[in-house]
Every structure is written in C-alpha cells, then in structure tokens.
Amino acid sequence: MSDVDDNVPAGRGRPLRIPRSRGAIGGLAVLLLGVWGALIPFLGPSINFAFTPDEPWVWTAARGWLEVLPGVAAIIGGVLMLVSRNRLVASFGAWLAVAAGFWFVIGPVLAEPLGIGHVGDPVATSDWKRAVLQLTYFYGLGALILFFAAASLGRLSVRSARDIAFARREVDARAAAGADRQHHVADEPRPDGPASWADPGTEPQPNDRGLHRN
Template sequence: MVDVDKKVSTGHGGRLRIPRSRGALGGLAVLLLGIWGALIPFVGPYFNFSYTPDEPWVWSAARGWLQVLPGVVAIIGGLLMLMSRNRLVASFGGWLAVAAGVWFVIGPFLAALLRLGDIGEPIATSDLKRALLQLTFFYGLGALILFFAASSLGRLSVRSTRDIAFAERTQGVGTDQYPDQRRVVDEEVVPADGAHSATQRLNPTDVRHRPV
C-alpha cells in the first residue's frame, strides 16, 4: 500500500495538478492589462488620451492588429493562468501572455514593414504626455504583461511541497482512494454428517474460520 500511494502521489497526474492560487496573481494582472490594451484605443478619446484618429470606437486595421489582437490574446492567457488547476494549461496561458506582451512592444516597429496600417500619432501637447501615451498603449503595457507572465511561468515551473499536498488531496491518496482490499467470499460449508448445508460469509484472510 505504501508503494502504491507513493506512485500515485508522484505520478504524471500528480505533477500536473496545482492549486489555482499558483497562477492567480499573474493571471489576474495579465487579464486586466489585456482588457486595458484592447479597449483603451476606443475609449481613450473620451478622456483626451489617445492616438489619432481622436474619436471613440473607431476601428482601423492598425488598432485591430496591434492592440485588439494582443489584448484578446492576453485576456485568454490571463484567464487560463487564473482559472486552471492543470500545470500545462496554466503554462500555456503564460506563454500566450508572453506572446501578447512581446507583440505590444515590437508591433509598432513592424507595422509599416508588415503593412498592418498606421498606428497614428499620440495626441499630446508635451513630451511627457507623449511618452505616457506610448508607454501605456504599447511599450510599457507590453513590458508589464511580460513581467507578470514570466513571473507566473517561473512559479509554475517549480513543484513545491504545497503542490504535492494539493495533488494528494485532489486525487484522494489514502484509504479513501484505496478501499480495504480484503475480500469477503461466499463459501458453502457442508457438515460432516451431510444432513444439511449452510452458507457462511468468510474472510479468506482469517484462518480461524476456515472449514477444515
């Protein structure tokens, strides 16, 4: 029984089971940043905080490719990191977040080369606001997503004692998982005189009740 318990607790399924809290913080941060990245080009004009064109809810190819797409990918990755109890699924969400963060950073540089459209110009009257717009729309946003995604991937790559305990609880390692192996069988006992027969439930491991 000890060997069986050890095999289950250290088996493939046990290694993949993690508590949701393992990627919760990074997943939540990535989720919120993804929502920001996907929506800010459309709602920013309400607050005089946008790139051209300075109109709310105006769709363009550049906004779709460079902001909505990575934002949605980050949202999906954040949800997987936040909700999954499987190490592989949560790690996949982390790598989706990494891809989204990288694209937020390098996308504006590749827009012209890949013919993705014109991202426009930051609507700013000072260098400080211009820098703030560039950071919050693209470069800083992507860096933050990368930071939280990489931190979560680092945590997901390590199997702690807490993960082992969680896997044992969820897999039911112990007496609940392995019921009593003693089998009770029906055995017909015929008295020596042959007058009648009786059926008794005997435990084969208990030699005291075996018929002679």
C-alpha cells in the same frame, strides 16, 4: 516551520496538478492589462487620451492588429493562468501572455514594414503626455504583461512541496471517496429473490417427492 511536509514523496499524485493559486496573481494582472490594452483605443478618445484617429469606437486595421489582437491574447492567457489546475494549460496561458506582451512592445515598430497599418500619432501637446500615451498604450503595457507572465512561468515551472501536498490530498480524497462507495454498497440489504441471491454456503435441499418416486 512550514505547514507542508517537505518529505512528501515526489511521485505521489499527478505531477501536472497544481492549486489555482499558483498562477492566480499573475493571471489576474495579465487579464486586467489585456482588457486595458484591447479597450483603451476605443475609450481613450472620449477622455482626450488617444492616438489618431481620436474618435471613440473607430475600427482601423492598425488598432485590430496592434491593440485588440494582443489584448485578447493577454485576456485568454490570463484566464487560463487564473482558473486552470493543470500545469500545462496554465503554462500555455503564460506563454500566450508573453507573446501578447512582446507584440505590444515590438508591434508599433514593425507595423509599417509589415504593411498592417499605421499606429497613429499621440494626441498630445507636450512631450510628457506623448511619452505617457506611448507607455500606457504599447511599450509600458507590454513590459508589464511580460513581467507578470514571466514571473508566473517561473512559478509554474517548479514543482514545490505545496504542489506535491496538493496532489497527494487529491489522491487521498479520491481513495476515501471510493472506499466510502464500496462500504455503502456492501452495507445495502440484498433483496429477496431466486436462489442465486442465497447464501453461497447453503446447500439446496433435495425434493422429497422425487425420492419417493424412485
């Protein structure tokens, strides 16, 4: 039996509020894959795992467009998915990750027609290593990012009973906090002061001297 009441009214709470765990797994995976995609072209040559030019920390236009750009986009998307409690913000992060993964897959094919540089040649002496390089740098990396981003989009597009209960708890917590503040203000003693602070039920007494003068 679920610990969440499935009969929670759907209109209770803000529909865009979600728990952070909603996109946490996909967001973390996309974030780590984006870090890999953005850094591996500069670190790979140090371990003989690279495309040409096989020198560490060498910047080229192709590396910027085809690896750093989608890697940074995946990092930003992963962070938004990981930390946001807003459904729209987390969904935007997931779509950004989808775009990054898609570009990792098709970017190397479109690089030369678009005139953004040549991706380079795999530094490999065997067909297996060449295939591994192409998968880990571009095609397989992009497919994994697409998988985790799409899975997160599916989770974010549905408002589950858990999401409704989470929004309800936030509303109840804010209402309880407001009630506590009002109770605290009502219990504070009123300072001595002018007649405006007096009990409204008490009538002011006439001045006896004024009555004798008349």
